[in-house]
Amino acid sequence: MAEEKLGRFPYPHEFQVPGSLEGWEEMYPPQRLFSKDREEWEKNHFWFQDKIHAPEPMYPLDDIFQEAWQIALSGYTTRVFCIPPAQGIAQRMMGCYMYITPLEPPPPEVIQEKAALFGKRVPFVFQNYQRLWEEWLKKFHKLGAEMKELKVPQDLGNYVPDEQVMPSPRGYTDAAELMAAFNTIVNQIFRAWQYHFEYLNLAYLAYLMFVDTARKLFPGIKESTIGKMVAGADVSMFRPEEELCRLSRLAASQSPVRNILKKAGPAEDKIKELKGNDAGRKWLEELERVKDPWFSVSCGSGWYHYEGSWIDKMDIPFSYMQSYVERIEKGESIERSLSEISDERERIVGEYKSLIKTDADRKSFDDAYDVVRSIYKYAEDHLFWVEHWLHTIWFSKIREFGGVLTRYGLLKSPEDIYLFNRFEVPMLLEDLATSWALGIGAPTRGKYWMEKAAKREKIIEAAKKWSPIPALGVPPAEVSEPFTIMLWGVTGDTVGEWLKGGKAEPKDLNELKGFASSAGIVEGPARVLKLLGDVVLLQPGEIMVAPCTNPSWAPVFTKIKAAVTDIGGLTSHAAIVSREYGLPSVTGTGLATSVIKTGDIIRVDGSAGTVKILKRA
Amino acid sequence: MTEKWVYWLKEVGTEHNDLVGKKCANLGELTRAGFHVPPGFALSVHAYDRFMKETEATPRLLEFLSTFQADPDSVADTVKYDSASREMRSIVEAIRMPADMEEDIRSRYSELCRVAGRENLFVATRSAGPVSHPGQYETYLNVCGSNDVVKNVIRVWSSTFNTRSIIARARLGLPVHYDPIGVAVLTMVDAKAAGVMFTVNPVNGDESKVAIESSFGFGEAVVSGNVTPDRYLVDKVTLDIDERVVSDKGCEFAYNPQTREMEYVELPPDKRKVACLEDREILELTRIAKKVEAHFGCPQDIEYAVSMSLPFPESIFLVQARPESVWGKKKKESVLGGKTGWDLLFEKATTPVKLKLD
Numbered sequence: 001m002a003e004e005k006l007g008r009f010p011y012p013h014e015f016q017v018p019g020s021l022e023g024w025e026e027m028y029p030p031q032r033l034f035s036k037d038r039e040e041w042e043k044n045h046f047w048f049q050d051k052i053h054a055p056e057p058m059y060p061l062d063d064i065f066q067e068a069w070q071i072a073l074s075g076y077t078t079r080v081f082c083i084p085p086a087q088g089i090a091q092r093m094m095g096c097y098m099y100i101t102p103l104e105p106p107p108p109e110v111i112q113e114k115a116a117l118f119g120k121r122v123p124f125v126f127q128n129y130q131r132l133w134e135e136w137l138k139k140f141h142k143l144g145a146e147m148k149e150l151k152v153p154q155d156l157g158n159y160v161p162d163e164q165v166m167p168s169p170r171g172y173t174d175a176a177e178l179m180a181a182f183n184t185i186v187n188q189i190f191r192a193w194q195y196h197f198e199y200l201n202l203a204y205l206a207y208l209m210f211v212d213t214a215r216k217l218f219p220g221i222k223e224s225t226i227g228k229m230v231a232g233a234d235v236s237m238f239r240p241e242e243e244l245c246r247l248s249r250l251a252a253s254q255s256p257v258r259n260i261l262k263k264a265g266p267a268e269d270k271i272k273e274l275k276g277n278d279a280g281r282k283w284l285e286e287l288e289r290v291k292d293p294w295f296s297v298s299c300g301s302g303w304y305h306y307e308g309s310w311i312d313k314m315d316i317p318f319s320y321m322q323s324y325v326e327r328i329e330k331g332e333s334i335e336r337s338l339s340e341i342s343d344e345r346e347r348i349v350g351e352y353k354s355l356i357k358t359d360a361d362r363k364s365f366d367d368a369y370d371v372v373r374s375i376y377k378y379a380e381d382h383l384f385w386v387e388h389w390l391h392t393i394w395f396s397k398i399r400e401f402g403g404v405l406t407r408y409g410l411l412k413s414p415e416d417i418y419l420f421n422r423f424e425v426p427m428l429l430e431d432l433a434t435s436w437a438l439g440i441g442a443p444t445r446g447k448y449w450m451e452k453a454a455k456r457e458k459i460i461e462a463a464k465k466w467s468p469i470p471a472l473g474v475p476p477a478e479v480s481e482p483f484t485i486m487l488w489g490v491t492g493d494t495v496g497e498w499l500k501g502g503k504a505e506p507k508d509l510n511e512l513k514g515f516a517s518s519a520g521i522v523e524g525p526a527r528v529l530k531l532l533g534d535v536v537l538l539q540p541g542e543i544m545v546a547p548c549t550n551p552s553w554a555p556v557f558t559k560i561k562a563a564v565t566d567i568g569g570l571t572s573h574a575a576i577v578s579r580e581y582g583l584p585s586v587t588g589t590g591l592a593t594s595v596i597k598t599g600d601i602i603r604v605d606g607s608a609g610t611v612k613i614l615k616r617a
Numbered sequence: 618m619t620e621k622w623v624y625w626l627k628e629v630g631t632e633h634n635d636l637v638g639k640k641c642a643n644l645g646e647l648t649r650a651g652f653h654v655p656p657g658f659a660l661s662v663h664a665y666d667r668f669m670k671e672t673e674a675t676p677r678l679l680e681f682l683s684t685f686q687a688d689p690d691s692v693a694d695t696v697k698y699d700s701a702s703r704e705m706r707s708i709v710e711a712i713r714m715p716a717d718m719e720e721d722i723r724s725r726y727s728e729l730c731r732v733a734g735r736e737n738l739f740v741a742t743r744s745a746g747p748v749s750h751p752g753q754y755e756t757y758l759n760v761c762g763s764n765d766v767v768k769n770v771i772r773v774w775s776s777t778f779n780t781r782s783i784i785a786r787a788r789l790g791l792p793v794h795y796d797p798i799g800v801a802v803l804t805m806v807d808a809k810a811a812g813v814m815f816t817v818n819p820v821n822g823d824e825s826k827v828a829i830e831s832s833f834g835f836g837e838a839v840v841s842g843n844v845t846p847d848r849y850l851v852d853k854v855t856l857d858i859d860e861r862v863v864s865d866k867g868c869e870f871a872y873n874p875q876t877r878e879m880e881y882v883e884l885p886p887d888k889r890k891v892a893c894l895e896d897r898e899i900l901e902l903t904r905i906a907k908k909v910e911a912h913f914g915c916p917q918d919i920e921y922a923v924s925m926s927l928p929f930p931e932s933i934f935l936v937q938a939r940p941e942s943v944w945g946k947k948k949k950e951s952v953l954g955g956k957t958g959w960d961l962l963f964e965k966a967t968t969p970v971k972l973k974l975d
Contacts, residue, residue, distance in 0.1 A: 070941050075952040084967045105969060118966060123959060209958075209965035216952050218825040220818055225855050351854040357949040364951075367958035519857040607858055 017095035018464035027060040028093045047099035048471040051567035055547035057096035057463035060421035063496040068193035076197045082114035096463035102484040130490035147188045152400040196386045203379040211373040233341035235380035240297040241554045243290045245335045248324035254279040265316035302387030309392040320555040409446045412417045419456040467594045470498040514589035516609030517575035523603045524561045549574040557581045562604040564592045622663035622892045624657025637661045638799025657803035665797040673720045678794040689787035702780040709775035723763040742769040745799035759872045773800045806934045809925035810893040811836035816910040816917045822944040833893045834869030851903040863892045916941035
């Protein structure tokens with residue numbers, strides 16, 4: 001970037017997005033934009049692009065999750081568990097991408113006040129976590145069930161049916177219910193995101209504490225090893241894949257099912273064929289039994305409506321099962337061995353413990369380990385239930401709203417609803433309800449909404465072609481917000497790399513640094529998966545380069561030689577799965593997807609945390 | 618009856634430090650514990666004693682010393698000690714070993730040849746002082762044939778009269794003419810690579826790492842610091858190779874059959890920057906290092922060699938193990954200060970993280 005000054009990025013107010021994005025601001029509510037009236041404050045903060053939650057341009061309605069986490073994450077840090085010097089994380093949109101900043105610590109007297117509350121509340125959570133988790137799961141299931149049961153009227157009818165009028169009148173029309181239903185689902189998703197952060201801040205804090213403790217004892221211990229020490233084997237996020245393995249084994253044991261699953265072709269055809277025989281029908285019953293909840297897993301991160309979930313893109317789980325069945329026939333093992341993973345964890349912890357030199361330190365280490373183990377599972381479990389299961393329900397419900405708006409001529413297609421933000425959707429619904437109520441011949445503003453949708457679609461397309469700047473403003477001297485460090489991997493080194501990358505044109509960079517998250521060195525052709533849907537293009541033996549990955553990609557890891565991500569620390573999904581499959585990985589490189597092109601021959605050194613481009617495609 | 622003066626390595630252990638010298642005792646200990654050590658035998662201090670006392674050696678040395686006068690604390694007199702050393706060594710090296718000793722050494726050498734399955738086996742004759750003075754006395758490599766073995770054993774003994782040693786003894790008021798040491802006669806490993814490893818990271822004392830240094834050819838290149846070795850840092854628990862630095866090694870320390878001497882040979886350019894160990898060798902060395910450390914109960918400084926003719930993993934030999942001298946001696950102090958998990962959590966929650974930017 002030409003305007004870049006030494007040691008800092010452009011300020012938000014001096015930064016210009018490309019002209020092709022003109023008009024992007026109107027997609028997002030005003031409180032989410034950089035603004036003249038807050039210029040001083042915004043200039044004094046360091047904003048970096050959130051590639052974890054918003055690696056791709058943000059559709060206005062998908063932005064609701066971001067709004068929800070800004071409030072929830074921050075509130076749990078500042079007002080609920082009161083982590084003394086930490087404050088929240090603020091978000092701003094810039095050219096359809098989201099930038100975030102951790103706030104600086106509050107005044108000393110506030111830190112003191114918070115310390116007292118922290119000291120009272122946090123030990124309670126650690127001591128009671130098992131019970132709290134069970135209660136959490138119960139209430140979360142209840143919330144999901146309510147969302148699933150939410151009625152979204154699809155046909156307003158010419159006249160309300162008799163039973164709504166007599167003998168006991170309901171008192172409101174489906175049009176009114178439709179408007180109310182959207183408000184309800186918005187409240188539900190905000191509630192879900194409140195629950196999401198109930199224990200996550202503390203789980204991350206405990207993890208960071210354990211990293212510090214281990215580093216004091218063993219200065220050279222790698223974070224990937226610490227990751228192995230704290231990771232649970234039996235976590236919800238791995239269940240979808242486990243169910244796939246189980247279904248594949250079941251299929252492999254019966255030749256009619258096995259032969260159908262091994263065929264190429266769409267899932268739909270295979271399901272039809274399976275219905276034609278007894279074994280197939282039995283197998284399908286088993287599939288139905290596990291589909292809810294375990295196939296409600298996003299094909300992407302869960303953050304974008306267009307990613308889809310297994311349950312509505314059955315081609316994906318069926319293609320995974322196709323390769324699993326083939327591997328079972330070859331006598332290969334497809335399952336992660338839970339006992340091996342936990343045995344390995346015990347071994348690593350045990351051996352490190354035996355290397356501690358004093359009994360006092362061994363005791364402190366044990367205690368620190370108990371603290372992190374008591375709660376860390378939350379970091380692994382919540383992900384499936386919120387980002388995958390509940391978001392899948394949300395997306396399918398939102399499509400129902402899109403469906404009714406399309407049916408009544410306000411939208412061209414149901415998916416277009418995502419081009420309107422959550423404050424605008426009620427306008428469309430009100431427009432529909434009004435025109436229906438007025439009687440025959442009252443026009444809606446359908447044309448206006450459709451034109452707006454078309455224009456916004458173009459802006460988003462333009463934004464996809466733009467590589468957004470990694471950060472804005474002046475990097476801070478210190479960070480006290482646990483998520484910033486752990487989740488986004490923001491350290492002096494990473495910011496330095498971003499600055500370096502920001503200065504050089506991506507095509508001039510030949511080496512990237514990231515976290516050495518899974519050891520080993522390999523060379524091979526790169527496959528850049530910038531959009532999560534591109535996963536189907538991946539060829540065996542390629543090195544995957546992606547913004548980040550998530551557990552529904554797990555079967556992909558059997559195909560690739562190594563993994564490289566833009567974002568993610570040592571406990572990111574890509575890091576964990578790479579270690580399990582024994583593949584080298586480098587995470588949190590910041591720039592891999594913009595610097596590396598598909599077909600480039602690259603060398604991934606998962607021990608040193610470097611990625612080198614050996615030959616350009 | 619005279620004292621027993623020669624032992625197979627497996628007959629000795631660390632309890633025999635004062636008898637056969639530390640190096641022999643440690644090699645014996647390693648052999649007994651089942652580690653792969655080149656076959657060999659040890660001459661005890663009694664062998665030295667017999668040689669010095671049953672031959673003309675002692676009277677001749679004493680005769681020479683009776684006319685020798687110099688001040689060990691005077692730098693100027695170093696020259697005098699230099700020529701005295703030359704004189705004393707030539708006296709010693711001209712003397713024949715008692716016949717029974719010579720015969721025993723020859724027959725043990727034949728036995729080593731038989732075990733190795735080859736005639737004229739190359740052996741090393743290494744000095745082994747009862748108290749470790751690394752490098753104080755001398756070691757001769759690539760000794761071949763029983764005549765040479767006998768000759769070089771005497772040369773090792775005579776190295777107790779090298780300049781440094783006689784000055785040191787004179788300063789301490791010890792007898793200059795007599796300083797019994799052990800000698801190890803060890804089968805040479807035809808090393809493609811060799812070096813040193815520590816069972817602690819020598820940089821920061823992290824005991825969860827094994828640090829390995831390695832160079833082409835014989836290990837003296839690494840020990841003497843004459844080449845910049847390849848360096849590896851391996852995690853003892855995960856066996857991950859955390860760091861690897863492949864250096865420009867310049868030359869290797871190798872045997873020259875023409876001159877029959879060891880010499881530094883420049884490596885061809887295409888070989889200089891090639892890693893001299895394979896990953897499986899690095900990992901096997903790490904596993905061995907962990908076992909050696911467990912056997913001796915403290916961080917170790919280990920010398921190893923990798924044979925070019927034997928198949929992996931029999932190719933890996935240990936040629937020395939001793940306690941690591943820096944971190945091993947540090948007092949074991951608590952680094953966490955007796956804190957509980959909650960203390961540590963609270964501390965973490967209240968401490969901002971500094972971001973260091975260049």
